Amino acid sequence: MFTNFPLFPQQASAQAGQVDAIYFFMVAVTAFFSILIAGLVVFFAIKYRRRHRDEVGYAIHGSLALELLWTVIPFVIVMVMFAWGAKVFFELYRPPVGAMEIYVVGKQWMWKVQHMDGQREINELHIPVGRPVKLIMGSEDVLHSYFIPDFRVKADVIPGRYNVLWFTATKPGTYKLFCAEYCGTKHSGMVGNIIAMEPEAFQAWLGGGAASESPVAQGEKLFSDLSCNTCHMADSQGRGPMLTNLFNKRVELQNGQTVVADEAYLRESIVNPQAKIVAGFQPIMPTFQGLVSEEQLLQLISYVKSLSTQGAAPAPSGTTAPQMPQASDRPVVEKK
CATH class of the missing domain: 1.10.760.10 (Cytochrome c-like domain)
Incomplete structure (x- = not known):
């Protein structure tokens, strides 16, 4: 939909359709009531206009039914928006169990990425199509924001804490990545690409690079x-x-x-x-x-x-299980 119109990028994730649906619903409601109210203003201005200088208008005593009507209808519409928006928000906020975890560090002015098998990237992110991906993000310096318009997802990358962003790509392709928070003089250049690949091609890409330790x-x-x-x-x-x-x-x-x-x-x-x-x-x-x-x-x-049996994402193939921490041979010196 509107693939050639920059305000409406293509839908390339499982989340994009949900975000667009609530957005277009809110736009439609806003347009309907804007036209309705503007039309009524013009209609009543013409109908009840003063026709001669001595004309005095009639006293209006109000209508309880009318006031209840224009109170209840907007309330119901706003509550629909709230419930629908809350549902979409919580779905976007809670990554599914077993999502593929990838670490992202924002730094003036680049995105540094490390996959769980050790593969590293800068300003690019390779992901498989059809699998939930969970980004665990932190910043080394200032506030950044990780924004993928075609996926309809965005999350702030904040110094001193971690934030999580997840999505499921639905179509192979290359999609633009932006920093959506002003972060310094080269903020406009803090861009990158999301490369969504078929699962087999993604596995081949993982195995084809010179990966470092996980x-x-x-x-x-x-x-x-x-x-x-x-x-x-x-x-x-x-x-x-x-x-x-x-x-x-x-x-x-x-x-x-x-x-x-x-x-x-x-x-x-x-x-x-x-x-x-x-x-x-x-x-x-x-x-x-x-x-x-x-x-x-x-x-x-x-x-x-x-070290935990719960909460951690499945280990990538080809990696060995970590060793539990053991007592060190070095002597322990108590601090006085």
């Missing part, structure tokens, strides 16, 4: 290099909480509150470990703010997620 493997190495395994062990003997089967579970804090161990919680626990102290543990973990990049944070989180 985020899980890189996170496991970083976990060891930062000596995280000296406190977070596979048993309860460590000075920090166990990470096995932690992801997406509820965690009890010292103040009696509970939180869900999602990506946002894991990130905050790395860069600001004193913000939420787990019940039964001392606040001895140092901050890694400024010591690890946003990409490394995503790798660490990917590794922690891989």
Whole structure:
């Protein structure tokens, strides 16, 4: 529909039809009432115009039925818009279980992408057609926004936290990617391409490039290099909480509150470990703010997620299962 008209890009995702339907419904309602009200204004202005200088208009005492009518009808229409919009919003907000996870980092002025098998891209994203794709996005500097017009999806990429965007491509092709939030002098150049491919072609593309280590493997190495395994062990003997089967579970804090161990919680626990102290543990973990990049944070989180039997996306073929954290051979020195 309107494929040659830039305000109406083609529908290339499972979500696009839902977004367009509610949009056109709202446009139709707005146009109908705009024409109706403008027409009535003109009609009544002509019908009840003053025909001579001494004419005095009749006193109008109002109509309860008419007032109820023009109150109830707009209320019903607005509630239809609200319910329909809420349904579409929650469907767009909640990615399905088992969606293919891809990490995206926004940086002035580029998009850096890493697939779960280690394949990296800059300003491009290769995806398979017909499979839900979940983007876990973070920013290294300022606020960005990941916008794919042909998919009708957009989400802010915010410094200091993670945001999620998901979609299912329905047609092979190359689609434009934009940053929809002003992010500096070269904001207009922060563009890219989404390449939707048939599943077989996508698998061939994955296997044809020089892939680096997967985020899980890189996170496991970083976990060891930062000596995280000296406190977070596979048993309860460590000075920090166990990470096995932690992801997406509820965690009890010292103040009696509970939180869900999602990506946002894991990130905050790395860069600001004193913000939420787990019940039964001392606040001895140092901050890694400024010591690890946003990409490394995503790798660490990917590794922690891989230690859980729930919540993590299926591991890509050809990768090995991560090893559970073991006690380090290095001596542990208590800080006084």
